[in-house]
Amino acid sequence: MVPLGLLLKNTMADNWQAEDSSSPSRTPRASPLPSSTSASGHMTTSFSSRPRQRVNTSTSQLYNIPVANHSLGLGPNLTPNILVDFMNAKGNVLVTLSSGVATPNSLVSLLSELDIQLPADRTGLVVDHFNYDASTAAETHDVLLLPPPGPVRPDVKNFFGAGAGKDEVLAFPRGVGAALGSSELLTPVLRAPRTAYSYNPKEQAEVVDDLFGAGEQLALVSAFQARNSARFTLVGSAEMLQDKWFDAEASKVGGKKAAKTFNREFAKRVSGWTFNEIGVLRVNWIEHHLDEAVAVNESNPSIYRIKNDVVSTANPVTS
Amino acid sequence: MLSPFHRLPLHLDAAHSSATESAYSASFKLPDQHGIFNFKVNYKRPFLSNIEEKNTVSVRHMAHDEWPRSFVISGAWPWIAGIGVTVAGWLAFCALWMYSAPVGGKRVESKKTQ
Numbered sequence A: 001m002v003p004l005g006l007l008l009k010n011t012m013a014d015n016w017q018a019e020d021s022s023s024p025s026r027t028p029r030a031s032p033l034p035s036s037t038s039a040s041g042h043m044t045t046s047f048s049s050r051p052r053q054r055v056n057t058s059t060s061q062l063y064n065i066p067v068a069n070h071s072l073g074l075g076p077n078l079t080p081n082i083l084v085d086f087m088n089a090k091g092n093v094l095v096t097l098s099s100g101v102a103t104p105n106s107l108v109s110l111l112s113e114l115d116i117q118l119p120a121d122r123t124g125l126v127v128d129h130f131n132y133d134a135s136t137a138a139e140t141h142d143v144l145l146l147p148p149p150g151p152v153r154p155d156v157k158n159f160f161g162a163g164a165g166k167d168e169v170l171a172f173p174r175g176v177g178a179a180l181g182s183s184e185l186l187t188p189v190l191r192a193p194r195t196a197y198s199y200n201p202k203e204q205a206e207v208v209d210d211l212f213g214a215g216e217q218l219a220l221v222s223a224f225q226a227r228n229s230a231r232f233t234l235v236g237s238a239e240m241l242q243d244k245w246f247d248a249e250a251s252k253v254g255g256k257k258a259a260k261t262f263n264r265e266f267a268k269r270v271s272g273w274t275f276n277e278i279g280v281l282r283v284n285w286i287e288h289h290l291d292e293a294v295a296v297n298e299s300n301p302s303i304y305r306i307k308n309d310v311v312s313t314a315n316p317v318t319s
Numbered sequence B: 001m002l003s004p005f006h007r008l009p010l011h012l013d014a015a016h017s018s019a020t021e022s023a024y025s026a027s028f029k030l031p032d033q034h035g036i037f038n039f040k041v042n043y044k045r046p047f048l049s050n051i052e053e054k055n056t057v058s059v060r061h062m063a064h065d066e067w068p069r070s071f072v073i074s075g076a077w078p079w080i081a082g083i084g085v086t087v088a089g090w091l092a093f094c095a096l097w098m099y100s101a102p103v104g105g106k107r108v109e110s111k112k113t114q
Helices: A080-088 A105-113 A263-274 B076-096
Strands: A006-010 A043-045 A092-095 A125-128 A141-146 A170-173 A176-181 A186-191 A196-199 A218-225 A233-234 A282-292 A303-305 A309-318 B011-013 B025-030 B035-045 B051-060
Touching: A080 A092, A080 A105, A092 A263, A092 A309, A125 A141, A170 A263, A196 A218, A218 A263, A233 A263, A233 B011, A282 B051, A309 B051
Parallel strands: A092 A233, A303 B051
Antiparallel strands: A006 A043, A006 A092, A125 A196, A141 A170, A176 A218, A186 A218, A218 A233, A282 A309, A309 B025, B011 B025, B035 B051
8 A cells, every 4th residue: 555645834823724614615715824924833734534634743744644545535625726825825735646546636736736747647657677676676667766866056055965875876666757847936856867757557558659758857856936935845756755765775777786775865855845944045134335435324224315336235044 | 027227146245244144245336317226135046945135215316515516527627717717817906906006196286266
């Protein structure tokens, strides 16, 4: 039974509750979030096969819940609109998928709002015949072993792959690859290697001819940051965040010896980034003043004269 | 947003930075336009949270005594020289008039005719 998890964490009031279904129809603009952001507790919501079960904890553990194999929705209280409102209120979301479990429709529509395309229901399994783990997936080739990701641009620090040992690999078992749109707010964290492709395990044909995506088109872990800095991460394989893969020895096909997996550190980085522990900038102060020789030089004056020389200083801090 | 007058990179300001935090600054000349202006920082990079800060200032015109003084303007020197020459000439004439003897030594006596 493959787990599927959804984790929401915000820093709003502790008693954030989605409205219960006493409203007869889903009112699209009903926002259950309180308008004040006074308290700073956090709340974890997880869904299970029993609808409307809400677990309020104040820990930040990833909550993976095994779900039954029948297709189920997220319940009437987690519509895409409510999740979008949650993100508009600066909430962060981490979503994991798995190739064996159907993705709920509300989640698929939420992802298409963010310009992330998934293969049709349960038809996406990322497979690589050159980079798979020979010890666990010798036949099915669906456990990918990838090098930890590098920096996404030369001027940006490597958040997710830094500190990896020389031979460490990331295991990505039985996951779904997503195709990212060209939104400026979307960044792939982990891309599939060039020899990977997404295939439909139910199709029995010998040759896979219409592919959802192949190679680096598939984003296995993708990150979205809204303009108000709310973060949303989609991890294509829920199993890669399981304890069993944290310290496993995986041997790549064709490789000589077993390599340790980087999954524990990667899980820490991904959840740390999503929940505002890593990579958060805060501006402490911004100050401007006149740069000419005057007797009194006040800080942040409200009026200047044309053609004055001004110095403006900002203090951004990584918190 | 209106197109900005200046679009400048901020450089690391070692004077205000310490080991735990760093300050970035830019120094520039305000444009030759009066009005209400914003100093905006708009920094968006992948995986870093977005920074958008705005400070609003007014920019006024030159005051009457902030224009360059006329003796600083080289094109005005002929006129200033002219004024100086006029003043000096007038004073020289006054001095000459006051301290020179009247013309003609003999006094013409007026005859009283009865």
